[in-house]
Amino acid sequence: MFAAETVVTPPGRPARLLRSPIARLVVFFTLLKLFQWVAGEAWTALGLPPGFVPFRDTTLVMELLRLGPIVLAYALLVGLLERRRVDELAPAKAAPHLLLGLMGGALCFSLIVATLWALGAFVVDGVNRDVDWVGRILVMGVGAGIGEEIVSRGVIFRIIEEGLGTWAALLVSAAVFGGLHAWNPNATAWSVVAIALEAGLLFGLLYHVTRSLWVCMGAHAAWNVAQGPFYGIPVSGFEQRGLLASHMQGPTWLTGGAFGAEASVVALCICSLATSVCLAVAIRRGSLVPPPWRRPGTQPG
Numbered sequence: 618m619f620a621a622e623t624v625v626t627p628p629g630r631p632a633r634l635l636r637s638p639i640a641r642l643v644v645f646f647t648l649l650k651l652f653q654w655v656a657g658e659a660w661t662a663l664g665l666p667p668g669f670v671p672f673r674d675t676t677l678v679m680e681l682l683r684l685g686p687i688v689l690a691y692a693l694l695v696g697l698l699e700r701r702r703v704d705e706l707a708p709a710k711a712a713p714h715l716l717l718g719l720m721g722g723a724l725c726f727s728l729i730v731a732t733l734w735a736l737g738a739f740v741v742d743g744v745n746r747d748v749d750w751v752g753r754i755l756v757m758g759v760g761a762g763i764g765e766e767i768v769s770r771g772v773i774f775r776i777i778e779e780g781l782g783t784w785a786a787l788l789v790s791a792a793v794f795g796g797l798h799a800w801n802p803n804a805t806a807w808s809v810v811a812i813a814l815e816a817g818l819l820f821g822l823l824y825h826v827t828r829s830l831w832v833c834m835g836a837h838a839a840w841n842v843a844q845g846p847f848y849g850i851p852v853s854g855f856e857q858r859g860l861l862a863s864h865m866q867g868p869t870w871l872t873g874g875a876f877g878a879e880a881s882v883v884a885l886c887i888c889s890l891a892t893s894v895c896l897a898v899a900i901r902r903g904s905l906v907p908p909p910w911r912r913p914g915t916q917p918g
Contacts, residue, residue: 636698638780645694645772652686672756672855673749680755687764691771705771705830714827718835725836725891726843729884730850736883738867745849745862753846753857762838769794769817770824770833782908783825783899791817801854803875811873811880812853815888816840822895825904844878851877 634640660682661667670679695703733739769790778786795813798804816837824833845852849859854876865872873880899905 638776641694641698641776642772644698645690648690648693649686649768652689656682656686671752673752675752675756677755680760683760684764687767691767694772705775705824705828710829711831714829714831715835718832718837719839720835721832722836722839723843725887726840726848726878729878729881729887730843730848732883732887733865733872733878733881736867736871738865738872738881738883739848739850739863739878740866741861741863743862745858745860748846748858748860750846754842757841757845757852758838761841762834765794765797766820766824766830766833766837769797770820771830774821774824778825778906780909782911783905785908786906787818787821790821793817794820798853801876802856803851803854805874805876805880808854808873808876808880811885815879815885815892819888819892819895822892822899826895826898826902851875853877853879 635644660679663678665679665682666674692703695701730739734741773793774786774790777789791813794817795809795811798812799809801808820833820837823836824830827833841852844850845855845857845859847860849857849861849863850865851857851873856875865878869880870882872878873884878884
């Protein structure tokens with residue numbers, strides 16, 4: 618006897634529209650705003666301080682209320698709308714991929730600092746033994762690593778790449794990532810461009826070649842923690858007191874000025890080399906996603 622043939626009914630037009638790249642972006646950011654409002658109400662109900670909270674005063678509860686809306690909105694986007702497993706956050710990959718990202722991020726920023734030191738721009742004055750590690754790691758490591766990577770790479774890059782291809786996804790996600798830092802203290806037009814080019818492009822291609830948010834989260838977190846709590850360099854414009862008591866000297870184009878080493882041409886050059894390596898891997902694999910009008914089976918017009 619032959620088994621009955623299973624007939625798969627394609628989704629209707631409303632379902633297809635709802636799962637389109639534009640619709641998914643709208644759904645995610647709508648959910649995010651809704652959950653952030655709920656988290657804000659919880660923040661007030663718990664009597665937490667309003668406005669900006671210094672990094673050193675941030676608690677685990679505060680960071681959970683900041684990250685919760687992002688994680689929940691992403692989980693609903695993937696689980697209910699996209700109806701797939703969250704392969705980019707697979708639990709089995711968490712430990713090895715996080716470790717790989719942490720090592721890569723720390724190594725990359727340490728190479729930047731070593732270059733600045735060799736050029737006489739980075740000077741160590743001593744050691745601070747009373748650094749407030751917990752709050753800074755929660756905000757710059759856990760918060761930035763998880764929250765910014767889910768939004769920038771997990772949502773914007775991934776969905777735009779699916780719809781418009783890898784190059785469009787890189788440009789848009791990098792521009793958004795740079796723009797998110799435009800309102801930071803001591804930000805300038807150059808610092809926004811530098812962040813977009815060095816970190817926006819690098820993390821976008823890092824996600825493309827690994828298909829792992831764990832790697833990106835680890836690299837982002839280690840970059841920030843190495844920069845501020847360890848080397849004592851301002852992180853994206855926010856002044857830091859690190860384990861190393863340090864200061865910069867020299868022209869702003871070399872040191873990055875008050876914004877920090879992320880606005881230095883040294884960081885831009887070193888990150889661009891790492892970006893080029895990731896791009897070479899993608900080209901060799903043939904994994905770059907073409908725009909829709911260049912995909913097989915696409916009819917012109």
